[in-house]
Amino acid sequence: MVVCDGLTGLPDAVTTVWPRTVVQTCIVHLLRNSFRYAGRQHWDAIAKALKPVYTAPTEAAAKERFAEFADAWGARYPAIVRLWDNAWAEFVPFLAFDVEIRRVICSTNAIESVNARIRRAVKARGHFPNEQAALKCVYLAVMSLDPTGTGRKRWMMWWKPALNAFEIAFDGRLAAGRK
Known part of the structure; x- marks a missing residue:
């Protein structure tokens, strides 16, 4: 398992050397990158709206929560929605793990x-x-x-x-x- 913070090419390099590696994006970095596109006054509300996405018990539940987030915030901050859409493949492995593992790997x-x-x-x-x-x-x-x-x-x-x-x-x- 590798938790990456968005370095280009790192997931490909790791999976080339170790094909069975699970590559996971850093949830904290994903949130920080989301805030980069939002006004400071909305950071708390966006964090609260995204929490059900990364704490969802399954990928299907996370997709539903993300759709709710996109409906609520997508018109105002479409770049955040696109950021999460682009990172979804590296985010999803996180949801397959037990809560104890999630606590350890959510951040780099x-x-x-x-x-x-x-x-x-x-x-x-x-x-x-x-x-x-x-x-x-x-x-x-x-x-x-x-x-x-x-x-x-x-x-x-x-x-x-x-x-x-x-x-x-x-x-x-x-x-x-x-x-």
Whole structure:
């Protein structure tokens, strides 16, 4: 499974290398891109109108909710309707998953946060005499995200239901990767 934030060509590259990969668009990025076409005064109403679409239990229900959204907002903001129509194929895999998986994959914000922390640490250092020094810098940047280690317990509790749902959804492919 890959959650993309709209980078052109990334889904094709991933599915070329790993054909069984499920490519999912980042829901948060899709919402942010929707707000780009709307006036600030309508952001809350649009977010409220789109929530039933991405929280729908099935694709058919999401299509119905999206039709309602398009009826209500399509005349005023047709670009938002077109954006969701164009992204629908990458959005739909999200709806096939259990709620626990949806909670984990709806956004790429967590990985973007880690990447930003690593970028900041590397930029502050400037250059590295060897690969080992670069790896140490990256390791220290990642470890600084949770310096006391107490967050790890919370993360594990939060991830266990999702891990169980992933194991069922991907029919043992996770366990096969750990051998």
